[in-house]
Amino acid sequence: TSMIAPRRLSIFGSTGSIGQNTLNVIDHLGGRENFEISVLTGNGNVELLAQQARSSGARLAVIADGRHYESLKSELSGSGTAVAAGKSGMMEAADCEADWVMAAIVGTAGLAPTLAAARRGADIALANKECLVSAGDLFIESVKKGGGKLLPVDSEHNAIFQVLEENQRHAVERIILTASGGPFRTSSLEEMADVTVETARAHPRWSMGLKISIDSASLFNKALEMIEAKHLFGLRPQQVEVIVHPQSVIHSMVGYTDGSVLAQLGAPDMRTAIGYALSHPRRANLPIERLDFAKLARLDFEAPDEKRFPALRLARLAMTRGGVQGAVLNGAKEVALEAFIEGRLPFLAMAEITEKVMDDLIDLPAAATMDDVFAADKEARQRAAGLIR
Ligand code: NAD
Ligand code: MG
Numbered sequence: 001t002s003m004i005a006p007r008r009l010s011i012f013g014s015t016g017s018i019g020q021n022t023l024n025v026i027d028h029l030g031g032r033e034n035f036e037i038s039v040l041t042g043n044g045n046v047e048l049l050a051q052q053a054r055s056s057g058a059r060l061a062v063i064a065d066g067r068h069y070e071s072l073k074s075e076l077s078g079s080g081t082a083v084a085a086g087k088s089g090m091m092e093a094a095d096c097e098a099d100w101v102m103a104a105i106v107g108t109a110g111l112a113p114t115l116a117a118a119r120r121g122a123d124i125a126l127a128n129k130e131c132l133v134s135a136g137d138l139f140i141e142s143v144k145k146g147g148g149k150l151l152p153v154d155s156e157h158n159a160i161f162q163v164l165e166e167n168q169r170h171a172v173e174r175i176i177l178t179a180s181g182g183p184f185r186t187s188s189l190e191e192m193a194d195v196t197v198e199t200a201r202a203h204p205r206w207s208m209g210l211k212i213s214i215d216s217a218s219l220f221n222k223a224l225e226m227i228e229a230k231h232l233f234g235l236r237p238q239q240v241e242v243i244v245h246p247q248s249v250i251h252s253m254v255g256y257t258d259g260s261v262l263a264q265l266g267a268p269d270m271r272t273a274i275g276y277a278l279s280h281p282r283r284a285n286l287p288i289e290r291l292d293f294a295k296l297a298r299l300d301f302e303a304p305d306e307k308r309f310p311a312l313r314l315a316r317l318a319m320t321r322g323g324v325q326g327a328v329l330n331g332a333k334e335v336a337l338e339a340f341i342e343g344r345l346p347f348l349a350m351a352e353i354t355e356k357v358m359d360d361l362i363d364l365p366a367a368a369t370m371d372d373v374f375a376a377d378k379e380a381r382q383r384a385a386g387l388i389r
Pocket of ligand 1: 012013014015016017018019041042043044045064065103104105106107109110127128129130153154155206207208209210211212270
């Protein structure tokens with residue numbers, strides 16, 4: 001571990017599934033011996049945030065939901081960790097000196113702070129796929145201008161990042177994102193019509209936050225990942241393929257012009273991707289379950305069914321239409337997802353609402369600035385909310 005230079009790290013969304021895994025990886029790589037924790041942020045879980053701040057010695061802890069400011073302050077009094085809250089607190093978090101930032105807030109809420117950190121040149125370990133889905137090229141541009149690295153953490157994109165050789169980018173023909181298929185892989189449309197949050201959140205392979213688990217069941221997660229991949233790797237829409245692979249052992253693949261396909265394999269454990277983003281260009285030593293191929297015996301593949309999972313078709317639409325359709329897809333989807341979680345919308349209606357809003361807003365001009373992205377997102381949310389009502 002002495003190979004790793006001490007570095008200042010921030011974790012946006014430290015109380016979530018990715019955030020907790022990130023702290024775990026940091027511990028395995030020497031913790032406070034090797035790293036300084038600049039900022040940790042959370043939204044509602046004050047106790048966990050305070051406990052993380054104390055044990056990591058974070059310089060600043062930020063609670064995004066301003067109502068919890070006083071309780072976080074009292075939890076951390078005398079600890080040496082400074083406390084901030086709300087939107088301004090999140091911007092303080094983004095401006096704090098860390099040279100590596102884990103962007104692990106869920107949803108569009110992660111966009112502004114992540115963008116600000118990218119603009120000031122921090123390396124961005126990107127779990128928050130919504131940044132790329134909504135802001136696409138503008139986000140990529142901001143990272144480039146800032147001068148930091150963009151390190152994909154989403155397991156599929158991290159897999160591609162691991163096998164995509166920089167000097168062979170011109171020879172990339174396609175990328176193949178693997179999808180576990182989720183809990184409804186073999187369900188009929190009739191069965192999917194009245195599924196509940198409880199069955200939808202039970203992911204067969206990965207343990208994740210609530211929203212991404214449900215997005216995985218509808219394959220909206222894969223839809224977001226298709227758009228994410230297009231922007232991350234500078235691809236045309238037709239170059240982004242999806243294959244259902246129930247074992248989730250192959251995390252994704254790159255196909256080259258000579259017919260070769262390179263894949264990254266591993267146990268379904270996000271700490272591999274997080275560790276790679278933290279150690280890049282080296283590799284960390286991590287206690288991840290090792291693959292036993294004799295025990296695995298087989299790997300299966302199936303073509304995805306866009307009739308039962310229309311989200312994939314919507315991703316393709318968003319990519320070919322371009323402009324702000326990614327932001328519209330994501331904004332409408334987030335509102336529909338919220339409604340499904342609250343029992344106000346059937347499972348299959350999430351895609352119907354999203355498609356309707358995308359069609360309604362097809363004429364919105366491409367975004368010249370981030371304000372245009374936020375405006376498209378807002379408009380999509382209002383339309384979706386109106387349709388659901
Ligand atoms: P989670 O729900 O477990 O955690 C989300 C984090 O964001 C928490 O710290 C929460 O406090 C914070 N947060 C929520 N709302 C907020 C708001 N309005 N303002 C500020 N902070 C807020 O989610 P997760 O599963 O850790 O996923 C985080 C991101 O990583 C998502 O974008 C997800 O798509 C992506 N991702 C997750 C996984 C995974 O395995 N969990 C894999 C790939 C990508
Ligand atoms: Mg993923």
